[in-house]
Amino acid sequence: MIRLYRFLKPFTAMVIGVFLFVFLQTLGDLYLPTLMSDIINDGVMQGDTDKILQIGGLMLLVAGGGVICAIIASFLSSKAAVGLGTVLRSKVFKRVESFSLHEFDKIGTATLITRTTNDINQIQMVTILIMRMMISAPMMAIGGIILAMRRDKPLTLVLAVAIPLLGIVIGLIASKMIPLFRMVQVKIDRINLILREKLTGIRVIRAFNTVERESKRFDEANVDLTENYIKVNRIMAFMMPTIMLIMNFTSLAILWFGGIRISEGNMDLGQLSAFTQYAMQIMFSMLMLAMMYIMVPRAQAAAVRINEVLDTVPEIVDPKNIKDSYSGKGYIEFRDVTFSYHGAEEPALKNISFSAKPGEVTAIIGSTGAGKSTLINLIPRFYDIDSGSIIIDGVDVRDMSQENLRAKIGFVPQKAVLFSGTITDNIKFGNDGATDAEIKHAAEIAQAAEFINGMDSGYNHEIAQGGTNVSGGQKQRLSIARALVRKPEIYVFDDSFSALDFKTDAKLRAALKNEIAESTVIIVAQRVGTVMDADRIIVMNEGKIAGMGTHKELLNTCDVYREIVSSQLSEEEIA
Numbered sequence: 017m018i019r020l021y022r023f024l025k026p027f028t029a030m031v032i033g034v035f036l037f038v039f040l041q042t043l044g045d046l047y048l049p050t051l052m053s054d055i056i057n058d059g060v061m062q063g064d065t066d067k068i069l070q071i072g073g074l075m076l077l078v079a080g081g082g083v084i085c086a087i088i089a090s091f092l093s094s095k096a097a098v099g100l101g102t103v104l105r106s107k108v109f110k111r112v113e114s115f116s117l118h119e120f121d122k123i124g125t126a127t128l129i130t131r132t133t134n135d136i137n138q139i140q141m142v143t144i145l146i147m148r149m150m151i152s153a154p155m156m157a158i159g160g161i162i163l164a165m166r167r168d169k170p171l172t173l174v175l176a177v178a179i180p181l182l183g184i185v186i187g188l189i190a191s192k193m194i195p196l197f198r199m200v201q202v203k204i205d206r207i208n209l210i211l212r213e214k215l216t217g218i219r220v221i222r223a224f225n226t227v228e229r230e231s232k233r234f235d236e237a238n239v240d241l242t243e244n245y246i247k248v249n250r251i252m253a254f255m256m257p258t259i260m261l262i263m264n265f266t267s268l269a270i271l272w273f274g275g276i277r278i279s280e281g282n283m284d285l286g287q288l289s290a291f292t293q294y295a296m297q298i299m300f301s302m303l304m305l306a307m308m309y310i311m312v313p314r315a316q317a318a319a320v321r322i323n324e325v326l327d328t329v330p331e332i333v334d335p336k337n338i339k340d341s342y343s344g345k346g347y348i349e350f351r352d353v354t355f356s357y358h359g360a361e362e363p364a365l366k367n368i369s370f371s372a373k374p375g376e377v378t379a380i381i382g383s384t385g386a387g388k389s390t391l392i393n394l395i396p397r398f399y400d401i402d403s404g405s406i407i408i409d410g411v412d413v414r415d416m417s418q419e420n421l422r423a424k425i426g427f428v429p430q431k432a433v434l435f436s437g438t439i440t441d442n443i444k445f446g447n448d449g450a451t452d453a454e455i456k457h458a459a460e461i462a463q464a465a466e467f468i469n470g471m472d473s474g475y476n477h478e479i480a481q482g483g484t485n486v487s488g489g490q491k492q493r494l495s496i497a498r499a500l501v502r503k504p505e506i507y508v509f510d511d512s513f514s515a516l517d518f519k520t521d522a523k524l525r526a527a528l529k530n531e532i533a534e535s536t537v538i539i540v541a542q543r544v545g546t547v548m549d550a551d552r553i554i555v556m557n558e559g560k561i562a563g564m565g566t567h568k569e570l571l572n573t574c575d576v577y578r579e580i581v582s583s584q585l586s587e588e589e590i591a
């Protein structure tokens with residue numbers, strides 16, 4: 017956790033302020049019992065009203081000052097802790113943004129959300145506690161002991177018994193509570209994971225009537241977390257009365273033995289009253305230390321998880337010496353590329369070699385799981401390859417900056433993703449500087465203009481979160497328009513026409529032909545009709561290239577292609 021406190025630097029003045037005001041408040045708290053002793057001995061016992069008023073006034077002043085210090089310390093500590101939380105959230109978010117897909121696969125989205133929200137909240141809460149108690153608890157404990165001893169040494173024997181006893185009880189309770197608190201984060205992760213999966217898959221759950229089964233799964237995780245909290249609270253419920261019992265017995269013992277000492281003439285009433293208050297302050301400070309002792313490990317567990325994210329070095333980073341002299345505009349070359357997903361036994365792609373140049377359409381076809389999406393995900397360097405090289409415009413993608421590389425590409429993913437905002441916002445996502453005319457033109461080419469114009473607010477139509485208020489085919493067309501408006505050198509369409517009917521698919525491809533004639537186009541498709549006219553068709557099979565050539569060439573040379581074609585087209589169409 018200490019490591020995270022480096023981010024408190026911008027709030028140094030506030031932290032110093034907290035320490036200062038807590039120090040002053042604690043001084044006041046320690047001074048009050050002495051004043052109480054004076055008011056009893058010099059005022060009440062003597063019947064001196066002036067003294068009572070004088071010391072009473074001073075007590076009010078000290079107490080009032082203490083309250084003001086406490087308010088200021090509370091304000092500053094909250095501000096510094098919330099500031100720390102903001103910085104941490106932003107750092108974690110930035111780090112997560114730089115993750116390659118491999119890190120997302122490895123860490124998991126649900127836990128990244130818990131770490132950015134719940135874990136950072138823990139740190140925030142405990143930071144307030146630490147700032148407030150780090151100074152006051154030890155100061156009150158040590159100061160209280162010294163001042164109590166000054167009042168009456170023999171009576172401190174009562175404390176010599178009570179304090180270790182309290183220490184043992186708190187230690188025992190904490191040892192049971194800390195592991196339970198540590199488990200909380202893991203269980204919240206699980207709830208988030210289930211919740212996320214359920215909410216995104218709600219349609220499938222309803223369609224397959226598995227609402228009850230899924231509710232049960234959620235309930236199990238929920239009950240698990242609840243039971244954990246119940247265990248914590250059970251211990252807490254036991255802790256508070258036990259501690260109060262020890263404290264009350266201590267008061268009783270002090271009054272008992274103090275009474276004896278007063279009757280023997282070794283102590284006066286004022287001293288006894290001050291002693292009792294110091295004893296309570298000592299015990300109270302021990303309680304504060306115990307709270308820290310219990311809360312800090314929980315925050316520590318959260319800190320470890322946050323540091324894990326901050327320390328994760330993304331697999332894909334920009335090289336030190338970025339090469340930015342390109343020898344072309346959109347030339348792609350795969351040289352003997354082999355790639356495996358982490359943890360996979362077999363490479364997903366083996367010895368892939370091909371090239372594509374501007375003005376050409378390269379289509380990739382193959383059965384599901386053949387490695388088509390994997391192949392095109394390597395072009396924007398979503399993953400790094402095991403061996404071989406991917407050269408774009410004469411430069412290895414690993415030698416380019418990710419920004420420059422991706423600026424060359426208009427990527428239309430297999431699963432169209434839209435963001436909340438208007439249709440214009442979503443298309444503009446591809447190019448912030450796009451004019452209204454360019455946006456409209458892109459929509460027309462993508463065959464989206466018709467349905468956009470049919471909407472009440474047209475281009476200002478609000479897309480719901482996750483694009484749930486447009487159809488699958490509309491989503492695909494909007495994500496194609498988003499790529500078009502970018503006017504990139506390379507277009508990558510990952511099965512982006514699959515949700516379109518044959519007519520729209522054909523119209524879209526015809527419109528695209530003129531629009532992107534100068535660019536390098538890579539199209540992944542399942543339909544033979546979509547790839548037939550391509551300049552080059554790559555047939556993928558089990559991660560390898562099974563054949564490459566034009567439709568006609570492949571019909572003669574490639575069995576896999578022939579099989580795909582004959583499964584989709586009639587004999588006449590093939591001929």
Ligand SMILES: Nc1ncnc2c1ncn2[C@@H]1O[C@H](COP(=O)(O)OP(=O)(O)OP(=O)(O)O)[C@@H](O)[C@H]1O
Pocket residue numbers: 121357358360364382383384385386387388389390391430
């Ligand atoms: N993130 C991943 N982690 C591990 N393995 C993966 C991952 N993504 C894909 N795979 C595996 O890699 C292989 C190729 O998958 P890929 O998605 O490239 O196939 P595809 O040809 O695009 O299939 P489809 O046409 O169904 O989209 C499959 O065996 C798949 O299980």
